[in-house]
Amino acid sequence: MTLRVAVNLLWCVPGEVGGSEEYLARQLSGLALVDPERARVDPTVFALPGYPGAHPELAERYAIETAPTSGSRRPSRVLSEHTWLARRTRRPHPFDLVHHGGGTTPMVGPGPVLLTIHDLQYLDHPAYVSAGKLRYLRFMMPRSVRRAAVVAVPSEFVRGTVIDAFETDPDRVVVVPHGIDVPTGPLEFDEASLRRRLRLGPGPVLVYPAITHPHKNHRLLLETMRRHWTDPDLRLVLLGGKGAAEHEVERSIAELGLSGRVVRPGRVPETDRDALLVMAEALVFPSVYEGFGAPLIEAMALGTPVICGDHPAVREVVGDAGLVLPADDPEAWASALVEVRRSRRELAAAGLARVARFGLDVSATALIDAYERTVEP
Numbered sequence: 001m002t003l004r005v006a007v008n009l010l011w012c013v014p015g016e017v018g019g020s021e022e023y024l025a026r027q028l029s030g031l032a033l034v035d036p037e038r039a040r041v042d043p044t045v046f047a048l049p050g051y052p053g054a055h056p057e058l059a060e061r062y063a064i065e066t067a068p069t070s071g072s073r074r075p076s077r078v079l080s081e082h083t084w085l086a087r088r089t090r091r092p093h094p095f096d097l098v099h100h101g102g103g104t105t106p107m108v109g110p111g112p113v114l115l116t117i118h119d120l121q122y123l124d125h126p127a128y129v130s131a132g133k134l135r136y137l138r139f140m141m142p143r144s145v146r147r148a149a150v151v152a153v154p155s156e157f158v159r160g161t162v163i164d165a166f167e168t169d170p171d172r173v174v175v176v177p178h179g180i181d182v183p184t185g186p187l188e189f190d191e192a193s194l195r196r197r198l199r200l201g202p203g204p205v206l207v208y209p210a211i212t213h214p215h216k217n218h219r220l221l222l223e224t225m226r227r228h229w230t231d232p233d234l235r236l237v238l239l240g241g242k243g244a245a246e247h248e249v250e251r252s253i254a255e256l257g258l259s260g261r262v263v264r265p266g267r268v269p270e271t272d273r274d275a276l277l278v279m280a281e282a283l284v285f286p287s288v289y290e291g292f293g294a295p296l297i298e299a300m301a302l303g304t305p306v307i308c309g310d311h312p313a314v315r316e317v318v319g320d321a322g323l324v325l326p327a328d329d330p331e332a333w334a335s336a337l338v339e340v341r342r343s344r345r346e347l348a349a350a351g352l353a354r355v356a357r358f359g360l361d362v363s364a365t366a367l368i369d370a371y372e373r374t375v376e377p
Helices: 019-033 056-061 074-089 131-147 156-166 191-198 218-227 246-255 270-279 294-301 312-318 336-358 360-375
Strands: 002-008 040-047 063-066 097-100 113-116 150-153 173-175 205-209 235-239 262-266 282-285 306-309 323-325
Touching: 002 074, 002 360, 019 040, 019 056, 019 294, 019 360, 040 074, 097 360, 113 131, 113 360, 131 156, 150 156, 150 360, 156 173, 156 312, 173 360, 191 270, 205 218, 205 270, 205 294, 218 235, 218 246, 235 270, 270 294, 282 294, 282 336, 294 306, 294 312, 294 336, 306 312, 306 336, 312 323, 312 336, 323 336, 336 360
Parallel strands: 002 040, 002 097, 040 063, 097 113, 113 150, 150 173, 205 235, 205 282, 235 262, 282 306, 306 323
Antiparallel strands: none
């Protein structure tokens, strides 16, 4: 049997929503890796006009219908879900289920519904969310969970928070982990050229790929750089876009005298990101809240050691394959680089072994299981 799935990605403004964008894109890519005798899935993606250009690999493989709106403002995206998407997915259109990938479902539209929830940060850290978005989530999330036949989440941590927050039947909440296309050989790149282009100098490099939102906790790294990681040739490379804490991060870099040691190229191509990770002493990841933490598996897949904050979802991903440290104490991070250098080979091997749990095929198979559960009578 072929499952015909309408995938709602209208919430996704390409390049602006972080890991949740890659989460769904990778899952859809992974569907092609699953044995067709196991299950056949025929997705149609409903997205904003910029999505096919941002994800040409999906545009080549699947039908993508683009909404008649730029989606630059949240109200227009929500309106499109309640009007255009509802019309396009209503019968007689041939869909067996609708997959809403952005954490909420519109109030109208056909079912059955699979809902993906990435995290419930708005409950644990409401101060990190704008007032308007907080009101929207408080109104929509409980209703969306009730409307969904099945809820997919990226980790056991998020599964537990969803079950507890909404008193949801545990059988309705399933883990669909992040997936990654694990490299099959060494990454080839021109390190000297990359160092020159990004002005990294000849010294060691640390990488933190994260939008500058408050929960990403950039301040801890900056404090640690000032107090403990004082090698003048050491460069901390902050990748990612500008978030709600952007001005605070900029101010901290200046106040702590780190302007010459912190490199901020913003968003970079995936090839540059991977090359930076291969070059790096470590991926540093002090986030205080995650639903999963995809950069962790991206680094481990490239043999890069991980130094990360002690959060349940992060521990779930890293296991014993990285250094897990308190995310609120720069003193606890003081000797982390020494430990990584001493144990680099062991950490790299443990990370590569850990990544096997997060292959694209593993993620896609879990997604297919969620689809099949959604349409069960």
